[in-house]
Amino acid sequence: MPSTVIIECLTGVNGTPQTITNHRFNLGDTPVPGLTNPLRVPTSGTADSWWCSHRAKYSGAYTELSDFKLSSSGSIAAAWALGTGGMVRIGTKLTGDSGCPDGSYQQAAGSTSPLTGYALDDVANGHAYYNNPETDLVDNFDNYPAANPLLIDSGPYGPNVTGHTKHWCLQCRYGSDAAPGDRVTQTVTLTWAEI
């Protein structure tokens, strides 16, 4: 049978995986936050959600899986009206796969004063796999629409192996002029090559 692919969210100190079908950006480290720890519009500047770490888990009978890529609608910032400087950000590497290997997983965190998650690329408190400006770029996820998806994991994997890809890290940045309230639901697309 062809592969079966599901999406997992990693949380906790060791990156415990849990299957998800959507994600709500929040100020906590939980795979299914519901309405807890909602984002708070800052009084000035910008603030960030806690980052999330997601990956694809694959299984089934196949010869090879490769080239896992992630894309957005390309217009999340506009649709969400995140204010000045607002966008959904994703950790990328300047060369090669942009996904983060298991060994470099890092639990999300943030501060209460100011109330914000740590920026992925913050030199002091950011994600160690994505906060070196010489090799990394935390980019606007809108720059990766379907026509220009971000390479997460080139693989290849198989045959017939059950495993998971490298994980990708997303966070939401929002400005002090962002309007509070619910936002339009957005979709994320994962593509891969299979034979």
Add this chain to the structure above:
Amino acid sequence: MNGFPTPLTRYWIKQWPNGKVTPQFKPDTAEEVLWGDKNSGMTGLRFVPFSPKFAEKIREKGVLAIPSSLPSVDIPLDPSETVRVRRLQALTQGSCYLCHNCKSMFDWQEPTPPYPACPKCGTVNHWYCDVHGQIDDPIFFDREEENGRTVTEARCPICSDPHGLVRSTDLEIVDRPPEFRVKYNVQVPGAEIEFDETNIKVLRSCLTNTTPTS
């Protein structure tokens, strides 16, 4: 959740010089033959849609075969040629609103508040006070919790003492049913063939870098 197997819209048939063929699914048992590492020595490669009966037989094996009347794609090959075949899968996930009044699911496309409304029946979520009923102009009040976090409460503007409101859940955010798309990509010397449910496209590498002359 165990996930969903990715769907198939066509199956491949390898054609050999001796006239024999290797189909992806055996006609009698519907058992799948993996592609393997044999990428040359063929005289042709076919991608054939599933008949309803064959698709049903394959689905009993746990493979999500989609029956259709899509055209077959026939690619003649020289046995000396090496072919690279990939099925490009796309999985789209997200969430959407479920209207508990009319049971329709919808995306809310307004970029900023006002709050979502069901495009089919007009249902919206309301704030309620257990004394004064529906409240259309609640007071939003920020309160700091012991852990330093700030939560926003909705309070009744009529009650003299601070009185919290409850929001209805007529519209609820739920998981969107996963959407799969399948596109095939076949690379042979000098050409690349891509096809899905709606298009068949042939890309010829010898033409990609040409410059028009006047």
